[in-house]
Amino acid sequence: MVTEEQLAALDLTLWLGSTDRAAEADFSTQSTISRRNHKVLGRFGIELKRTKRELEVSGDLQLLDLERQVHQMARLKRRLRLRLQAPFWLQNRHGVVPPEGWTMNPQLADLSCTDPVTLLREHVLDACLATPTQIPDDRDDLFILELHNRxxxxxxxxxxxxxxxxxxxxxxxxxxxxxxxxxxxxxxxxxxxxxxxxxxxxxxxxxxxxxxxxxxxxxxxxxxxxxxxxxxxxxxxxxxxxxxxxxxxxxPYTYTEHLVVLAQHANEPAVLALLESLQQQIGQ
Incomplete structure (x- = not known):
């Protein structure tokens, strides 16, 4: 119903919190991202709103969710432009380097993802490195791997x-x-x-x-x-x-770094490659 470019613009905006940051991640312009966002919002009859903490879409999201699932499977099968949310402190020169096909959020000290697991469940993200405070109690639909303790x-x-x-x-x-x-x-x-x-x-x-x-x-x-x-x-x-x-x-208190993906995607080759890469980099 919408193109990959159009839906990616909206999802990047939701993930990164602004059309400016989405444009940088997409190697595009803010006006292009805004135009694509309006196409998706109009097509599905939904709205983009900013709450106290983040941007979110509202309305009947059933068709949007189905479209996102189709686009996500395309990313997984092609192993191209997959989205990994990683915290700022793991993105320094000794930090995480994602494997081929995966992209991370930009390393900005003032950019943090409030609820990456919800974005994962909404098929906006393909994987995330979540803090213990971000992992929900209901987790039957999630594959959660402990990477290290600090x-x-x-x-x-x-x-x-x-x-x-x-x-x-x-x-x-x-x-x-x-x-x-x-x-x-x-x-x-x-x-x-x-x-x-x-x-x-x-x-x-x-x-x-x-x-x-x-x-x-x-x-x-x-x-x-x-x-x-x-x-x-x-x-x-x-x-x-x-x-x-x-x-x-x-x-000291104990902090645990977790990789979280949807359980239904845990055996996808692209996810297994990410898992192996992170275990080698972070789990050492």
Whole structure:
């Protein structure tokens, strides 16, 4: 009912969040992407809307879903222009290189995919690397492969000229006084930011009794300052610009990287090639 180019324009727009980014990924122009989007929306009688977090289509989506399935099978059989969503922190020079036939989202620090599994189920994506917070409880239709585990450490963000002892002293003072600030990296998906916020509030709550005991602490050169911290894996730390130090006094959380595809496509040669490639790159 619509051409591959037309449907790809809409799906890239939904995936990447704007017609400008879709145009860059498609080696096209923003006006071309917009024109193709309108053709698809008009053909299926649906609308493209922006919610608080993302773009989405609304209306009767049954025919659109069937059309997407046809186009997805064409991508899988041809092993051409397959779409893999990967997080920013795995796209550095030591990160993921997709096998032939697969393309990834652009490496932009301010671009994160809120709900890649839904896009997978809607046949917009062909595979995704999902965080634990993005994997739903109902997963019978999904093939989920654990690639690796990493520690999520309480990471202290600092200036270049700060010594390790000075950084530790400043953090302790800030913790006791409640002058901590949580930095939520723009490349983190919304669900990861929410989880980080929960951990941060727990940290403040646990140390609240200590703050009442230490109101009369010795004066510190750090008085009046706030301290910047984040919850990051080793790969996430490498992807952020500030110098950092891991606080060894806090037990790390565990982060698991997962590859997710639709169960019905798990044995497709293109998917098996992706699986083998990722296991070699990430699973080492």
């Amino acid at each position: 520690p999520i450490d309480l990471t202290l963000l600092c200036r270049n000229n700060q010594s390790e002892s000075d950084l530790a002293d400043r953090f302790q003072w800030s913790l006791e006084k409640g002058n901590l600030q949580l930095k939520l990296m723009p490349f983190l998906p919304a669900s990861c930011r929410e989880r980080s916020q929960e951990w941060f509030e727990e940290l403040l709550l646990i140390n609240q009794p200590e703050r009442h005991k230490t109101l009369a602490l010795r004066p510190s050169r750090h008085s009046g300052q706030s301290f910047l911290m984040a919850y990051l894996t080793p790969e996430m730390r490498m992807a952020q610009p500030l110098p950092w130090q891991v606080d060894q006094n806090f037990e």
